Amino acid sequence: MLAQGIHFPRPSDGKKLVAFDWTPVRSRNVISGLKNPFHAGAYACGKGEKRTEIIGGRAPTSYGKPLAEWKGLLKDHHEGYIDWAEFERNQQQLAVNNYAKVGGAQSGRGGRALLAGLLTCGRCGRRLMVSSSGRPPGQPVYRCDRPNLMLGWPRCFTFGGLRVDTAVTREMLRAVEPMAIEAAAEAERRSRETRGEQQRVVELELPQSRYEAALAERRYAAGDPDNRLIAAQLEKSWEAARRRVEACAARREAARSPDPPVVPPDFTGLADDLDAAWNAPQVTMRTRQRRLRALVTDIIADVDDATREIVLTIHWRGGQHSQLRLRKPRSGEHGCRTPDQALAVMRSMATRWSDADIAATLNRMGMPTGQGKTRTAHRVSSVRRVNGIDAYRSAEKTGEWPRCPRPLRRSGLLIIAAGG
Numbered sequence: 001m002l003a004q005g006i007h008f009p010r011p012s013d014g015k016k017l018v019a020f021d022w023t024p025v026r027s028r029n030v031i032s033g034l035k036n037p038f039h040a041g042a043y044a045c046g047k048g049e050k051r052t053e054i055i056g057g058r059a060p061t062s063y064g065k066p067l068a069e070w071k072g073l074l075k076d077h078h079e080g081y082i083d084w085a086e087f088e089r090n091q092q093q094l095a096v097n098n099y100a101k102v103g104g105a106q107s108g109r110g111g112r113a114l115l116a117g118l119l120t121c122g123r124c125g126r127r128l129m130v131s132s133s134g135r136p137p138g139q140p141v142y143r144c145d146r147p148n149l150m151l152g153w154p155r156c157f158t159f160g161g162l163r164v165d166t167a168v169t170r171e172m173l174r175a176v177e178p179m180a181i182e183a184a185a186e187a188e189r190r191s192r193e194t195r196g197e198q199q200r201v202v203e204l205e206l207p208q209s210r211y212e213a214a215l216a217e218r219r220y221a222a223g224d225p226d227n228r229l230i231a232a233q234l235e236k237s238w239e240a241a242r243r244r245v246e247a248c249a250a251r252r253e254a255a256r257s258p259d260p261p262v263v264p265p266d267f268t269g270l271a272d273d274l275d276a277a278w279n280a281p282q283v284t285m286r287t288r289q290r291r292l293r294a295l296v297t298d299i300i301a302d303v304d305d306a307t308r309e310i311v312l313t314i315h316w317r318g319g320q321h322s323q324l325r326l327r328k329p330r331s332g333e334h335g336c337r338t339p340d341q342a343l344a345v346m347r348s349m350a351t352r353w354s355d356a357d358i359a360a361t362l363n364r365m366g367m368p369t370g371q372g373k374t375r376t377a378h379r380v381s382s383v384r385r386v387n388g389i390d391a392y393r394s395a396e397k398t399g400e401w402p403r404c405p406r407p408l409r410r411s412g413l414l415i416i417a418a419g420g
Contacts, residue, residue, distance in 0.1 A: 001025045004198060005251060006205075022209075022244065034094065037073070040087035041080025046071025067091070110286035113140035114165040115299060118292070122302030122311070123156045130161070140165070142301065157303040159310050159328055164301075167326050169288075171314065172295060173274050175322075199255045206248040213241035303328065336370035338383050346380065350389050355380040 001008070007022035008029045037044045048064045067073075075084055082090075109116070112132070119128040121144040128142045140161030147153040216238040223234050278288065300313040304325075312324040342362055349358045359375035369379060384391060 001030075005247075006201060031094075034090055037087060039081045040084050041076055041078050042084065042087075043074040043077040044070055044072060110284060110289070111140075112285065113142070113161050114285065114288060114292065115142070115161070115168060116140075116289070118296060118299050119301045120298055121156050122300045122313070128301060144301075157301075159301075159303065163326055163329070164310060164312065167324055168292070168296075168299070168312065168314070169278065171322065171324060172292060173278065175316070176295065177274065202248070202252050202255045206245070206252050209241065209245045209248045213238070213245045216241040338370055338387075339367065342367045343383070343387060343389075346384060346387075346389055350384060350391065355384070355391075 002024055006025070008025040009020040010023050011017055012019040012021050033039060046065075047070050051062050052059050053062075111130070113130040116130045117127065119142055120126070121128060124144065124147055126144060126146045128144050129146070131141045131143060132139065141158060142161050142164065143158040144156035145158075148155045216234070220231070220234040220238045223231050225231055277283070278291075295317055296314055297317055298315045300315070302311045303309070304311055308328045308330075310324075310326040310328050312326070314322045314324065316322070345362060345365070345367070346358055349361065353361075355377040359377050359380045362375040362380070368374060373379070381391070383389075
């Protein structure tokens with residue numbers, strides 16, 4: 001609403017609903033509008049009360065009552081913006097989005113874990129928690145340790161999040177491929193409807209602003225010119241109303257301007273572009289979480305200790321279920337390993353070139369380390385030692401031979417180093 005320049009009415013004095021000022025919308029305006037049954041064509045009274053309870057030695061105060069405890073509710077009292085069924089769905093969604101509520105799937109809040117709030121333990125039925133570990137730090141780890149924290153029981157299981165997130169992402173993209181064209185067409189239709197709704201809002205806003213400007217003008221003309229304070233205030237209100245009329249007229253002209261001709265979209269390669277659209281740099285983790293929650297209601301996780309596999313049962317919206325089994329990595333096993341192509345370059349260059357030259361070559365070829373870092377001589381040397389690649393030894397001899405601390409015996413012969 002802020003981006004589209006849609007304002008929200010607010011009482012001029014902040015209390016009485018007599019005169020209004022159109023101001024930029026705030027978050028509490030959105031929440032109050034979503035929770036107000038008046039927008040669903042219903043009249044309600046007795047919706048709130050103040051309650052104070054003793055919880056854990058503290059006395060928090062809460063307000064409001066459940067819908068079933070309202071004193072009065074008249075449905076279909078007037079024409080609403082939405083129907084009552086949609087209003088109830090909105091209240092359920094708002095309740096699910098409340099992070100203070102125990103149970104229930106949570107909406108995406110970003111972070112590093114894709115499945116935060118979706119995973120449920122298949123052994124104790126509790127939600128899995130997300131922690132960070134690994135090198136570099138910050139890699140997500142899913143663990144079920146609530147029984148350990150609350151009751152001192154052993155932890156159910158723990159597993160890393162990168163492989164699980166990648167596997168669930170592949171399964172989701174595979175599931176939506178047949179519906180990609182239909183979804184794109186539906187998105188285009190909704191986009192046209194949204195543009196039409198925005199234009200209708202602008203068209204309705206201009207007559208309202210003109211009426212308020214005319215009303216302000218009449219108030220200014222009817223005021224006493226000798227009362228300079230009142231006259232100055234009325235003139236200020238009139239000037240603000242006129243500026244609002246000009247702004248609304250400019251927005252209407254911009255909305256009425258013809259859009260450039262739209263080229264019909266080509267859906268031929270749409271299914272192949274889903275992975276690129278999911279991993280685009282502009283897509284945040286919060287957006288990915290919300291897209292996943294539009295298709296998945298819950299995921300039951302368990303670990304098969306006999307086969308060392310992570311078992312995921314995905315509950316899709318619509319009642320379908322699918323199961324994934326992923327091999328659980330062993331202790332010390334990770335995915336940050338040097339690619340085989342980089343190892344081949346090291347083996348071919350190690351006999352003639354130094355570690356610094358190998359690092360420069362790998363950097364020019366765009367082959368970073370397994371952790372995404374640039375190559376250095378020290379890192380190349382470490383990889384060589386681990387993989388048993390012989391080092392380059394220069395033919396240039398500078399200085400004296402190193403002194404051997406003690407004689408070397410081989411096959412019964414005494415060998416003395418030079419200078420020893």
